[in-house]
Amino acid sequence: MAETHRIEVTVNGLPRMLEVPPHHTLLDVLRDDLRLTGAKECCLVGECGACTVIVDGRTVDSCLVLAVEADGCEITTVEGLAQDGSLDPLQRAFLDEGAAQCGFCIPGQLMAAHALLAGNPHPTVAEIQEGLAGNLCRCGSYLQITDAVLATAAEGTRR
Numbered sequence: 001m002a003e004t005h006r007i008e009v010t011v012n013g014l015p016r017m018l019e020v021p022p023h024h025t026l027l028d029v030l031r032d033d034l035r036l037t038g039a040k041e042c043c044l045v046g047e048c049g050a051c052t053v054i055v056d057g058r059t060v061d062s063c064l065v066l067a068v069e070a071d072g073c074e075i076t077t078v079e080g081l082a083q084d085g086s087l088d089p090l091q092r093a094f095l096d097e098g099a100a101q102c103g104f105c106i107p108g109q110l111m112a113a114h115a116l117l118a119g120n121p122h123p124t125v126a127e128i129q130e131g132l133a134g135n136l137c138r139c140g141s142y143l144q145i146t147d148a149v150l151a152t153a154a155e156g157t158r159r
């Protein structure tokens with residue numbers, strides 16, 4: 001039988017215990033073991049950001065992280081953004097701004113934007129562009145994505 005390691009992680013607030021082969025990535029485990037398919041499998045070499053999730057408050061390309069490295073960590077995926085059936089303000093703003101075209105990059109964009117706003121609730125356009133620089137959008141929705149992040153920041157100010 002192939003060697004596995006036991007890891008304990010918290011995913012979207014739920015504790016999970018998993019047996020994982022040493023070569024499986026965090027992306028493999030999220031998508032294949034936990035059926036959380038929001039993080040997308042694309043370049044697998046850390047170039048596109050489609051697999052972005054938040055680990056202990058920081059964005060990571062989950063295709064570059066071994067699952068065993070995530071042992072003990074708190075992980076948030078795009079599935080963890082909506083609460084009680086209501087979209088997160090950032091998700092709502094992406095919809096309102098028409099940021100999602102094919103939608104493939106959007107989970108990664110959302111997670112990068114979420115982490116950006118958590119650390120900097122009022123980013124400038126340049127800071128948004130820098131914060132999301134690792135997330136490519138083949139549909140070219142960059143303007144709408146930036147507008148959605150700005151709108152979410154402005155909305156946060158009003159609340």
Ligand code: FES
Pocket residue numbers: 040041042043044045046047048049050051052061062063064
């Ligand atoms: S699939 Fe991970 S960065 Fe592209």
Ligand code: FES
Pocket residue numbers: 099100101102103104105106136137138139140141
């Ligand atoms: S919306 Fe299609 S890749 Fe970004």
